[in-house]
Amino acid sequence: MSLVTQHTDPAGSETALAPGAFRHSFIAGLPVLLLALLMAGCVTRQAARNDARTAYQTGLRDGRTAADSRRTKVIFEGPVRQQMIEWREGITLGEAIVEAVYLPPNDPREIVIHRERERIAVIPAELLAGAVVALEPGDIVELVP
Numbered sequence: 001m002s003l004v005t006q007h008t009d010p011a012g013s014e015t016a017l018a019p020g021a022f023r024h025s026f027i028a029g030l031p032v033l034l035l036a037l038l039m040a041g042c043v044t045r046q047a048a049r050n051d052a053r054t055a056y057q058t059g060l061r062d063g064r065t066a067a068d069s070r071r072t073k074v075i076f077e078g079p080v081r082q083q084m085i086e087w088r089e090g091i092t093l094g095e096a097i098v099e100a101v102y103l104p105p106n107d108p109r110e111i112v113i114h115r116e117r118e119r120i121a122v123i124p125a126e127l128l129a130g131a132v133v134a135l136e137p138g139d140i141v142e143l144v145p
Helices: 021-070 093-100 124-127
Strands: 005-008 015-016 073-077 084-087 110-115 118-122 142-144
Touching: 073 093, 084 093, 093 142, 110 124, 118 124
Parallel strands: 073 142
Antiparallel strands: 005 015, 073 084, 110 118, 110 142
């Protein structure tokens, strides 16, 4: 049994290869293969960076849009059907609670308005007795059943 293999080159002539010659030619081509894979990886990393940058910018834009919309709304935390209502000039807390549709059968035990860094506690009994509490755009009304 011979350890010499036959190889036909593109011109059609046969050449005898020494044992392990194919293995040596493969190993010699390995750095070129690795370089090609690394370059493909760099393109992928760059594409990933571009995707991340685009997602970040989209998030910033969406965040600004959400923040802008909150400035023209009154937000409710608690058991209401509508978590956000449009703020309008002269809207009162009582009107806003009715518009948001307070769900529990009992009156709230506690009402707190969060306005920027301020916390305004409202006594529910006074509100039911007719007290007028004006709301501002961006107020967050917390209703505790």
